Amino acid sequence: MPGGRLCAACFVVLGTVSLIATQQAITKPGPIPKAGPLARPRSLQQVGVPAEATRAAIPPDNPQTPEKIVLGERLFFDGRLSADGTVACSTCHDPARAFTDGRPTSMGIKGRIGQRNAPTVLNALYNKTQFWDGRATTLEEQAGLPIVNPVEMGQPSLGAAVAQIEAIPEYRERFQHVFGRPLNGPDLLRAIASYERTLVSFDSPFDHFVAGSKNAMDASAQRGWELFNTRGRCNLCHALTDTKRDPTFFTDNTFHNIGVLVVRHNVVALARQAEQLIKSGDTAAIDQAAIQSEMSALGRFLVTKKEPDIASFKTPNLRNVLLTGPYFHDGSHATLWDVMDHYNKGAGLKNPYLDQDIQPLALTEGDIDDVVAFMASLTSPDYKEQGIKELARQRALSRTTRPQRDTARAFGPKPPQPKPPGP
Numbered sequence: 001m002p003g004g005r006l007c008a009a010c011f012v013v014l015g016t017v018s019l020i021a022t023q024q025a026i027t028k029p030g031p032i033p034k035a036g037p038l039a040r041p042r043s044l045q046q047v048g049v050p051a052e053a054t055r056a057a058i059p060p061d062n063p064q065t066p067e068k069i070v071l072g073e074r075l076f077f078d079g080r081l082s083a084d085g086t087v088a089c090s091t092c093h094d095p096a097r098a099f100t101d102g103r104p105t106s107m108g109i110k111g112r113i114g115q116r117n118a119p120t121v122l123n124a125l126y127n128k129t130q131f132w133d134g135r136a137t138t139l140e141e142q143a144g145l146p147i148v149n150p151v152e153m154g155q156p157s158l159g160a161a162v163a164q165i166e167a168i169p170e171y172r173e174r175f176q177h178v179f180g181r182p183l184n185g186p187d188l189l190r191a192i193a194s195y196e197r198t199l200v201s202f203d204s205p206f207d208h209f210v211a212g213s214k215n216a217m218d219a220s221a222q223r224g225w226e227l228f229n230t231r232g233r234c235n236l237c238h239a240l241t242d243t244k245r246d247p248t249f250f251t252d253n254t255f256h257n258i259g260v261l262v263v264r265h266n267v268v269a270l271a272r273q274a275e276q277l278i279k280s281g282d283t284a285a286i287d288q289a290a291i292q293s294e295m296s297a298l299g300r301f302l303v304t305k306k307e308p309d310i311a312s313f314k315t316p317n318l319r320n321v322l323l324t325g326p327y328f329h330d331g332s333h334a335t336l337w338d339v340m341d342h343y344n345k346g347a348g349l350k351n352p353y354l355d356q357d358i359q360p361l362a363l364t365e366g367d368i369d370d371v372v373a374f375m376a377s378l379t380s381p382d383y384k385e386q387g388i389k390e391l392a393r394q395r396a397l398s399r400t401t402r403p404q405r406d407t408a409r410a411f412g413p414k415p416p417q418p419k420p421p422g423p
């Protein structure tokens with residue numbers, strides 16, 4: 001079976017799907033990041049906030065109240081939600097790192113490592129689906145999955161997490177006060193989601209530029225924004241439509257195979273295996289396959305079982321992207337220059353499912369620097385100082401190592417695409 005190579009490390013079996021354990025737990029996740037000033041709910045008066053979409057993101061059955069938000073914030077930073085008390089949501093979504101963890105793939109309880117990179121929770125309220133493969137729709141639904149994932153927070157069930165929180169008198173009282181009924185699973189998830197909906201992050205130099213301050217972004221970033229919408233072809237996915245510039249969301253809310261390291265896996269064999277083993281709609285089973293097994297590479301296919309979705313992932317919003325590296329669903333690209341090299345050469349790996357919009361771009365080094373400068377201008381003021389340091393760090397790294405660069409391919413013709421294998 002395809003997982004055989006890794007099976008020395010297998011530790012759990014889901015049906016007959018082998019789940020990859022972490023490498024031996026040599027390290028443990030660090031101390032739980034605390035809620036500081038960067039964890040605070042953000043103002044809705046920031047330049048660039050889409051007022052209507054922000055209102056629309058609040059579901060009727062979970063209205064925002066100040067007390068609920070405070071409760072959700074407390075839970076987000078509380079390790080007692082995890083099986084052994086060591087991991088909170090903030091372990092992997094640390095406000096100091098723009099609500100990510102800085103790791104290629106995340107580390108949960110007992111030092112267990114998953115297969116996916118932690119996206120930011122900033123602006124997650126606008127996502128039409130949650131997770132890289134969109135297997136959850138709402139923030140409430142999303143929040144329940146890491147709690148019970150064995151390599152994240154490791155609870156045997158949501159009920160077990162509720163029991164653990166219920167044993168703390170202060171939480172019992174607060175839940176009663178906020179929801180007017182005893183603590184239960186759905187309300188626990190509502191409180192967390194409610195807090196996440198306050199993490200609205202705009203007000204970047206780009207937002208000020210769009211609002212009319214032409215000097216808010218330097219000339220390089222301005223050229224980058226042009227390239228993003230023209231020769232760079234980024235707008236074909238990182239915009240709501242192909243025809244109109246989208247200065248707000250930077251995503252088409254859909255899924256694409258852009259050729260991130262697909263070759264590493266025998267995806268077709270994996271897809272056949274997944275199809276047989278994971279019953280449609282069993283979100284917890286999909287969650288385990290996505291986080292713990294080689295099937296992670298199948299992306300959206302795990303959810304839809306449709307062949308064109310093999311190794312497709314959600315187009316992420318690009319706000320604060322300077323601070324959310326390493327990049328892509330598997331954290332395989334260290335810098336924004338590496339990301340640009342990936343697109344510039346048109347991925348080009350022998351990948352029958354590659355999106356038609358991916359092709360060699362023939363961008364020069366100057367063009368690449370400009371698009372990176374544009375992406376850096378999407379950094380919100382909370383992270384301004386950190387952004388300056390991070391850009392300098394990535395630039396220095398990119399001057400010595402460019403593992404994804406392939407200039408010949410970037411300036412060459414679009415390679416012929418292999419056909420998908422027959423049934």
Ligand code: HEC
Nearest residue numbers: 089092106107108116117118119124130131132143146152
């Ligand atoms: C062990 C690390 C870890 C913990 C703990 C964790 N997450 Fe995540 N989170 C991730 C990873 C990795 C992903 C992406 C997984 C995927 O797409 O398959 C993710 C995805 C998300 C997303 C989806 C964002 C998007 O753009 O699609 C949200 C929202 C989120 N987590 C919130 C939470 C909340 C709330 C908690 C606590 C209840 C939590 N996370 C606990 C690692 C973690």
Ligand code: HEC
Nearest residue numbers: 232233234237256260313314315316327328329343355357
């Ligand atoms: C065909 C659609 C498509 C096009 C065109 C495209 N992207 Fe993407 N982008 C995606 C998808 C899908 C992902 C996630 C892929 C993955 O992780 O496997 C992504 C991921 C990224 C990421 C990583 C974000 C993160 O949080 O890890 C960056 C940065 C990015 N794109 C920038 C760009 C830029 C700049 C361009 C133009 C040069 C561009 N993209 C063109 C669809 C696209």
